[in-house]
Amino acid sequence: MFSYARTIALRQPLIGARSFSAVLTSVPAGPPDAIIGLTDAYNSSTAPHKVNVGVGAYRDDSGKPYVLPVVKEAEARVVEKGLNKEYAGIAGIAGFVDRSLEFAYGKSSDALKSSRVKGVQTLSGTGGLRVWGEFWKKFGGDGILLPDPSWGNHTPIFKNSGLDVGTYRYFDYKNSKLNIDGMLEDLSKASPTCVLLHACAHNPTGCDPDMGQWKAVSDVIKEAGHYTFFDCAYQGFASGDAEKDAASIRMFVDEGHDMALVQSYSKNFGLYGERVGCLSVVGSDVENAANIVSQLKICIRPNYSNPPVHGARIVEEVLSDAKLEQEFRDQCKDMSERIILMRSLLRSTLEGLGSTKSWDHITSQIGMFCFSGLSAEQVDRLKVEFDIFCTRDGRISMAGVTQSNVEHLAASIHEVTK
Numbered sequence: 214m215f216s217y218a219r220t221i222a223l224r225q226p227l228i229g230a231r232s233f234s235a236v237l238t239s240v241p242a243g244p245p246d247a248i249i250g251l252t253d254a255y256n257s258s259t260a261p262h263k264v265n266v267g268v269g270a271y272r273d274d275s276g277k278p279y280v281l282p283v284v285k286e287a288e289a290r291v292v293e294k295g296l297n298k299e300y301a302g303i304a305g306i307a308g309f310v311d312r313s314l315e316f317a318y319g320k321s322s323d324a325l326k327s328s329r330v331k332g333v334q335t336l337s338g339t340g341g342l343r344v345w346g347e348f349w350k351k352f353g354g355d356g357i358l359l360p361d362p363s364w365g366n367h368t369p370i371f372k373n374s375g376l377d378v379g380t381y382r383y384f385d386y387k388n389s390k391l392n393i394d395g396m397l398e399d400l401s402k403a404s405p406t407c408v409l410l411h412a413c414a415h416n417p418t419g420c421d422p423d424m425g426q427w428k429a430v431s432d433v434i435k436e437a438g439h440y441t442f443f444d445c446a447y448q449g450f451a452s453g454d455a456e457k458d459a460a461s462i463r464m465f466v467d468e469g470h471d472m473a474l475v476q477s478y479s480k481n482f483g484l485y486g487e488r489v490g491c492l493s494v495v496g497s498d499v500e501n502a503a504n505i506v507s508q509l510k511i512c513i514r515p516n517y518s519n520p521p522v523h524g525a526r527i528v529e530e531v532l533s534d535a536k537l538e539q540e541f542r543d544q545c546k547d548m549s550e551r552i553i554l555m556r557s558l559l560r561s562t563l564e565g566l567g568s569t570k571s572w573d574h575i576t577s578q579i580g581m582f583c584f585s586g587l588s589a590e591q592v593d594r595l596k597v598e599f600d601i602f603c604t605r606d607g608r609i610s611m612a613g614v615t616q617s618n619v620e621h622l623a624a625s626i627h628e629v630t631k
């Protein structure tokens with residue numbers, strides 16, 4: 214029979230301390246999160262010209278956080294309905310999940326019509342990745358392959374899920390472009406595993422395969438016997454067109470892959486703090502998809518029990534109404550166009566200042582980030598000498614660039630790259 218006292222007694226000699234309070238007083242301080250820590254540093258700077266291009270959150274042209282007008286309208290409608298605050302259930306709001314699947318896979322998707330695609334609402338993209346990691350460890354395998362480089366949180370998410378994290382080549386650091394040959398070679402040589410792909414607007418490089426290259430990736434994944442797991446955090450942000458940005462996902466479905474997908478509504482709907490996401494699978498048949506979802510729910514229940522309702526209701530409201538959906542598409546396009554404009558402005562200002570370096574990649578990369586090629590030392594100089602805050606891998610969040618800070622940013626980059 215379980216005895217609490219006995220468990221304590223057994224553990225004490227192992228940790229070699231007299232009491233647990235003594236153990237906890239020696240807990241060391243953890244290092245600050247690389248990205249959140251940057252925002253803290255930015256907030257404590259008193260320099261009037263400080264610039265935060267670290268965090269991946271959209272800012273309007275005056276540098277302010279932005280709530281999409283369509284989100285405000287949908288939110289008002291949701292409030293107007295006077296709904297109760299009951300639990301949504303482990304898998305979240307069914308209407309939200311249905312709209313979410315249509316958004317990613319396409320309203321006319323055959324797989325969707327055949328009910329082979331099923332999903333659960335998640336705590337945004339991060340929560341969906343974590344649930345998948347745990348599910349994969351239980352039913353898939355011991356490892357996962359990520360692109361090199363990838364979003365900084367991917368590795369800890371999957372390590373905390375108990376997986377061994379490996380990488381495949383993705384970026385040609387020397388020429389600042391996609392290393393498609395390296396990617397295909399690494400995927401073809403790897404033993405069958407789960408392969409994470411960024412569906413669009415790869416974070417941090419801003420480089421995506423073109424459709425021909427996606428087809429080659431799909432072929433290699435099939436031949437090598439891998440399982441595809443798409444992370445889609447920027448649908449609508451890459452090109453300004455949410456349909457176009459889902460092309461990789463839809464092509465893989467058409468190519469017959471059984472696969473999984475995690476969607477985030479943080480960036481495209483600007484619902485960062487509401488934590489709205491969806492994790493779905495394309496199963497071999499209806500029963501298989503339903504079985505997988507039943508197991509995802511078993512991973513979720515002892516974790517956070519069920520997801521929050523408010524943000525998901527907003528997305529459901531927008532995607533269930535043709536007028537609101539069109540407004541969303543227009544407003545998402547406006548955000549993406551402002552970012553594209555800032556790319557050209559940053560590049561032309563650098564060139565105008567006489568920088569002899571090649572800055573082509575600023576405009577050829579897409580999505581929220583520019584993988585600038587700046588070294589960690591140059592990034593440190595930007596921070597110390599010019600009050601510009603970005604991650605030490607040289608990733609610049611283009612969403613934080615505005616008409617009023619672009620000159621200071623360009624002049625500072627020019628100064629540290631001379």
Ligand SMILES: Cc1ncc(COP(=O)(O)O)c(C=O)c1O
Binds near residue numbers: 339445446477
């Ligand atoms: C590639 C990628 N995946 C997932 C996420 C998760 O974001 P969230 O948890 O806010 O949905 C991010 C956020 O930056 C990301 O860049």
